[in-house]
Amino acid sequence: MKVEEIKVTLPDGSVMDFKKGVSGEEVAKAISERLLKDAVAMKVDGILKDIASPLNEDCSIEILTSKNKESLEIYRHSTAHLLANAVKELFPETKIAIGPVIEDGFYYDFDRETPFTPEDLPAIEQKMAEIAKRGNPIERQDVSSEEAIRLFKGEDEPYKVELVTEKGQGGMVSIYKQGNFTDFCRGPHLSSTSKIKEGTFKLLSIAGAYWKGDEKNKMLQRIYGTSFFTKKELDEHLKKLEEARLRDHRKLGKELDLFSVADEIGGGLILWHPKGAIVRKTIEDFWREEHIKNGYEFVFTPHIGRSTLWETSGHLDFYKENMYPRMEMENQTFYAKPMNCPFHVMIYKSKHRSYRELPLRWAELGTVYRYEKSGVLHGLMRVRGFTQDDAHLFVPQDDMEKEVVSVINFTIHILKSFGFTEFSSFIATKPEKSVGEEERWNAATDALKRAAESVDLLYEMDEGGGAFYGPKIDIKIKDALGRSWQLSTVQFDFNLPEKFNLEYIGKDNKPHTPYMIHRALLGSLERFFGILIENFAGAFPLWLAPEQVRVMSIADRHIPYCEKLLAEFKEKGIRCSSDFRPEKINYKIREAQLEKVPYMLISGDREIENESVSVRTRSGGDRGSKKVVEFLDEFFKKVKSKEIKLD
RNA sequence: GCCGAUGUAGCUCAAUGGUAGAGCAGCGGAUUUGUAAUCCGUUGGUUGGAGGUUCAAGUCCCCUCAUCGGCUCCA
Numbered sequence: 001m002k003v004e005e006i007k008v009t010l011p012d013g014s015v016m017d018f019k020k021g022v023s024g025e026e027v028a029k030a031i032s033e034r035l036l037k038d039a040v041a042m043k044v045d046g047i048l049k050d051i052a053s054p055l056n057e058d059c060s061i062e063i064l065t066s067k068n069k070e071s072l073e074i075y076r077h078s079t080a081h082l083l084a085n086a087v088k089e090l091f092p093e094t095k096i097a098i099g100p101v102i103e104d105g106f107y108y109d110f111d112r113e114t115p116f117t118p119e120d121l122p123a124i125e126q127k128m129a130e131i132a133k134r135g136n137p138i139e140r141q142d143v144s145s146e147e148a149i150r151l152f153k154g155e156d157e158p159y160k161v162e163l164v165t166e167k168g169q170g171g172m173v174s175i176y177k178q179g180n181f182t183d184f185c186r187g188p189h190l191s192s193t194s195k196i197k198e199g200t201f202k203l204l205s206i207a208g209a210y211w212k213g214d215e216k217n218k219m220l221q222r223i224y225g226t227s228f229f230t231k232k233e234l235d236e237h238l239k240k241l242e243e244a245r246l247r248d249h250r251k252l253g254k255e256l257d258l259f260s261v262a263d264e265i266g267g268g269l270i271l272w273h274p275k276g277a278i279v280r281k282t283i284e285d286f287w288r289e290e291h292i293k294n295g296y297e298f299v300f301t302p303h304i305g306r307s308t309l310w311e312t313s314g315h316l317d318f319y320k321e322n323m324y325p326r327m328e329m330e331n332q333t334f335y336a337k338p339m340n341c342p343f344h345v346m347i348y349k350s351k352h353r354s355y356r357e358l359p360l361r362w363a364e365l366g367t368v369y370r371y372e373k374s375g376v377l378h379g380l381m382r383v384r385g386f387t388q389d390d391a392h393l394f395v396p397q398d399d400m401e402k403e404v405v406s407v408i409n410f411t412i413h414i415l416k417s418f419g420f421t422e423f424s425s426f427i428a429t430k431p432e433k434s435v436g437e438e439e440r441w442n443a444a445t446d447a448l449k450r451a452a453e454s455v456d457l458l459y460e461m462d463e464g465g466g467a468f469y470g471p472k473i474d475i476k477i478k479d480a481l482g483r484s485w486q487l488s489t490v491q492f493d494f495n496l497p498e499k500f501n502l503e504y505i506g507k508d509n510k511p512h513t514p515y516m517i518h519r520a521l522l523g524s525l526e527r528f529f530g531i532l533i534e535n536f537a538g539a540f541p542l543w544l545a546p547e548q549v550r551v552m553s554i555a556d557r558h559i560p561y562c563e564k565l566l567a568e569f570k571e572k573g574i575r576c577s578s579d580f581r582p583e584k585i586n587y588k589i590r591e592a593q594l595e596k597v598p599y600m601l602i603s604g605d606r607e608i609e610n611e612s613v614s615v616r617t618r619s620g621g622d623r624g625s626k627k628v629v630e631f632l633d634e635f636f637k638k639v640k641s642k643e644i645k646l647d
Numbered sequence: 648g649c650c651g652a653u654g655u656a657g658c659u660c661a662a663u664g665g666u667a668g669a670g671c672a673g674c675g676g677a678u679u680u681g682u683a684a685u686c687c688g689u690u691g692g693u694u695g696g697a698g699g700u701u702c703a704a705g706u707c708c709c710c711u712c713a714u715c716g717g718c719u720c721c722a
Binding site: 214267486586 | 648649717721
């Protein structure tokens, strides 16, 4: 009997002959023992497969090792299965739900009467290591949905039964077995549990999570973890998490005396302390100057408005669950504003408008209040009262795209000024609760896409994530730790102008309806401040630092000279303070350093003699003596250029 | 809102059901100092709040509030 042969093409173009049904492992082995050892999975004609899968026809294959970017996901996915395997061995009564790979690791959801505790994690990790060592092969089986359902019913795994029923749709599904643990999974997976090396995975936290992410469903227990091919990478990752923890704006906010929240006032309501407030003022001043340069005007509007306003705007229909409850007064009903737009619209409506005035660009640092569920509040990042750096642009319909482009450019210019250089974006489309016809939504969404493309801004689609009145483009930045934050939002609105019957008289002497753009560049000042704190780890760039310079005396006899400097600096608008206490200079330096003051100016006998200051920067240490005029020159240069680094 | 954890001095943390403590900060004093902590003394608490069990509660139970990790949601 003749053995059928197949031709296998490798990534370098070479072709090898194998018997039909050869496994990926055998192919890897034929190339090199080393490759077999390193093999994670393979791609057959571009499709990810287990390394043990048979090859039944001519194909091109690529053996994936830890160097390929898909491999880490496979490794983590197998680690997630290992986690579930360990949990089932330790706590057999547990029902397993779902365990996907996420950005920095994986999780697995479990249903168990007794919740897991943090103390359980080391025990589970240990069990995982034990199972890994057993080296059970991880085997894929393709079975019918019915068979899989029968199997999981037999194992009393209702969540798996539900998943197979949904995803299998009666066809074939794949299951993976390792030892006596079976999971429903698309794969691919590592070939053996022994491929997961001890010390390369870590369980991180426990949390509640709704089954299928729906708050109507039962809450399950989620265990988060992560894994890497090497212990070194895992350690680096854990170090990064630790670094993020150290930069936590809530911790730094307290340490640097920037802001606080008080029980007596309520969660999510921020108190800006003087040091935080001066940073905010600096941001606001810059923001205002740039807006003037870019053709904006400023408006101010109240914090509350009558219910009729919110009825017309649609907020009471579409946004009520986020609004603070009504206030009754003299038979009138008021609401605290969750958005500024209706107020700006009313300014527009205060008189007749001509096409000659358009586009009108009105900006306001408008403080809004939104009800947020207590569980979501988070430092400055998620609050109940916040100030948006808001603006509304009233634009002739034909000019919308052009205006959106210029808003996006403006946004990027502003964000760059704060040291952010990496951007990406989401274009969010029509949500379920929304107003306006499908066609206009689509046209507006397309306009946003074209605008993003014209400024080379990468975007992903966020289906159903738009505001109720129109689609939007949200711009995200990457911070110093590589984390993404959403800041800016540019929203297309063809609905509010209609609801409020906005119009302008065109060239043709006829009324036309303008469109609106809602936009916020920094998002909210609270969140932006939080992001800045974390990005700079509390060490604000010179132009933003609450205290830019601290003048320190060596001994009491130097105080008069220091006071003269202080007065001169203050006069020149430098945010500066003094430390004239009879303490050792080391003590004063340590304190200023911990407070992250950019410049420490030390003066003693030597400095008095030649009209100089000894300059120390928080990042560069002792910079030696400089003439006062030289220092001032350097100082103002750095402030003006908004330099991030001091030396 | 939901699941879990936590809540002790301004901050960071101790205290088998048996008299609430330390370091730092603060305050008082001494020290006059050259690039990340000088020394001595000292104030400070309805243990988040309200109830209960007990001879006795920071500790055990119930309720409540806040915070933290997530889920859902979001600037």
